Amino acid sequence: MKLWISVASFLFSLFTSAESTAVKRAVPQGFVTTRGAEFELDGSPFAFVGANSYWLPLLTTAQDVETTFQQMHAAGVKVLRTWGFNAINASELAGALESGLTYYQVWNNSDWTLNDGPQGLERLDNVLNTALKYDIRVILAFTNNWVGYGGMELYVDHIMPGASTHDVFYTDPRMIASYQRYVKTIVNRYKDSPAIFAWEMMNEARCLGDLPSSSACSAPLGTIPTWYKEQSDFIRSLDPFHLITTGGEGHFYWQNPAFASDYNFNGQAGEDFDFDLTLPNVDFATYHMYPQLWYPQLDFPGSNFTVEGWGLFWIDAHANAAKKAGKPLILEEFGVTGLTNKTTIYPSWVGRALDTKHGGQVQTYLLIFVSHFISTTG
Numbered sequence: 001m002k003l004w005i006s007v008a009s010f011l012f013s014l015f016t017s018a019e020s021t022a023v024k025r026a027v028p029q030g031f032v033t034t035r036g037a038e039f040e041l042d043g044s045p046f047a048f049v050g051a052n053s054y055w056l057p058l059l060t061t062a063q064d065v066e067t068t069f070q071q072m073h074a075a076g077v078k079v080l081r082t083w084g085f086n087a088i089n090a091s092e093l094a095g096a097l098e099s100g101l102t103y104y105q106v107w108n109n110s111d112w113t114l115n116d117g118p119q120g121l122e123r124l125d126n127v128l129n130t131a132l133k134y135d136i137r138v139i140l141a142f143t144n145n146w147v148g149y150g151g152m153e154l155y156v157d158h159i160m161p162g163a164s165t166h167d168v169f170y171t172d173p174r175m176i177a178s179y180q181r182y183v184k185t186i187v188n189r190y191k192d193s194p195a196i197f198a199w200e201m202m203n204e205a206r207c208l209g210d211l212p213s214s215s216a217c218s219a220p221l222g223t224i225p226t227w228y229k230e231q232s233d234f235i236r237s238l239d240p241f242h243l244i245t246t247g248g249e250g251h252f253y254w255q256n257p258a259f260a261s262d263y264n265f266n267g268q269a270g271e272d273f274d275f276d277l278t279l280p281n282v283d284f285a286t287y288h289m290y291p292q293l294w295y296p297q298l299d300f301p302g303s304n305f306t307v308e309g310w311g312l313f314w315i316d317a318h319a320n321a322a323k324k325a326g327k328p329l330i331l332e333e334f335g336v337t338g339l340t341n342k343t344t345i346y347p348s349w350v351g352r353a354l355d356t357k358h359g360g361q362v363q364t365y366l367l368i369f370v371s372h373f374i375s376t377t378g
């Protein structure tokens with residue numbers, strides 16, 4: 001049964017912000033768009049707080065999904081970010097069937113088969129239908145840089161067994177074809193649904209994962225920026241209407257000697273936040289923030305940041321870059337360990353995100369996804 005509103009009427013908004021001459025896409029009713037550095041919904045500014053709940057489709061009962069959305073709705077959440085992937089391998093299948101684990105892809109040898117049944121994509125259908133019922137829109141990621149939940153290294157392990165580097169994923173044509181086959185499956189299934197806020201190419205794309213990076217993959221050499229370009233164009237060819245974003249952590253490629261040895265700024269991670277934002281089919285920017293994992297003091301000679309101070313610096317850097325690009329920005333994951341750290345630091349970070357307006361438009365929008373500290377991230 002189709003629970004979301006079918007697409008009947010179209011809104012034709014004329015222009016993006018004054019400084020841009022691009023004609024805005026006309027989208028079906030209920031779809032989110034951007035206007036300069038702001039989001040819009042049906043022609044009006046769309047401000048929101050969000051939740052980053054990668055685990056939601058893993059809930060095994062519809063009642064748990066319902067209860068979660070009820071609580072998010074009551075808390076004012078309007079946008080949810082979650083995983084649009086959950087992959088296992090053939091030897092894990094028996095256990096998954098026994099435990100009721102959600103899985104959409106089963107890898108066997110060099111290929112995967114789709115599970116669109118009750119323990120598979122029907123669970124994601126239910127998440128999206130329930131989201132819409134509670135007026136919550138969903139950012140859906142297609143895979144994960146990290147091995148968790150069947151990330152991109154399952155593609156690497158199965159298509160190129162014994163590969164010694166992680167970043168072959170971004171360049172090997174078999175890998176790209178396999179990823180695109182999955183993307184196409186998901187996009188075609190939900191492309192008419194206003195429950196989708198945006199498609200996300202990958203959670204936290206980096207040159208390295210559980211496998212190391214090759215020396216050929218870094219922002220100056222363009223592996224991930226090129227992959228972002230190709231995949232965002234591919235997604236746009238399937239779906240002209242929904243927003244598209246990277247899902248990246250927001251690493252920079254600053255050609256500044258003071259940052260030459262800092263992994264977050266020297267391009268070694270693979271992203272080039274400023275350049276990636278200029279891609280025509282990257283509609284808005286994302287970044288993440290885990291200072292305790294990302295800022296070993298010695299990486300940054302001569303500076304003495306506190307966890308809070310480093311976070312404020314990272315927020316400012318992204319706000320400035322997004323303002324320059326004239327696109328909206330979402331801080332979609334952040335965290336520190338310890339309750340006391342959270343209660344002292346989070347208000348300061350959220351305050352700074354508000355103060356910097358995350359794009360510099362007239363109104364202030366809170367574009368923050370609160371997530372728990374995930375120790376496997378980073």
Ligand SMILES: *[C@@H]1O[C@H](CO)[C@@H](O)[C@H](O)[C@H]1NC(C)=O
Pocket residue numbers: 089090091092
């Ligand atoms: C399947 O996944 C399990 C758990 O990650 C792993 O131990 C096993 O080696 C994998 N099997 C194959 C054939 O890849």
Ligand SMILES: *[C@@H]1O[C@H](CO)[C@@H](O)[C@H](O)[C@H]1NC(C)=O
Pocket residue numbers: 090091093108109
């Ligand atoms: C995996 O592939 C092998 C060889 O083609 C086949 O015998 C086996 O049944 C497959 N396993 C699953 C779970 O599909």
Ligand SMILES: *[C@@H]1O[C@H](CO)[C@@H](O)[C@H](O)[C@H]1NC(C)=O
Pocket residue numbers: 302303304
């Ligand atoms: C770093 O911290 C030490 C100790 O508080 C201080 O003396 C020093 O001036 C600081 N250095 C910089 C570059 O801020």
Ligand SMILES: *[C@@H]1O[C@H](CO)[C@@H](O)[C@H](O)[C@H]1NC(C)=O
Pocket residue numbers: 292307337338339341
């Ligand atoms: C709070 O943050 C500091 C600085 O990173 C860290 O040393 C400390 O362990 C954290 N507290 C807890 C309870 O995790």
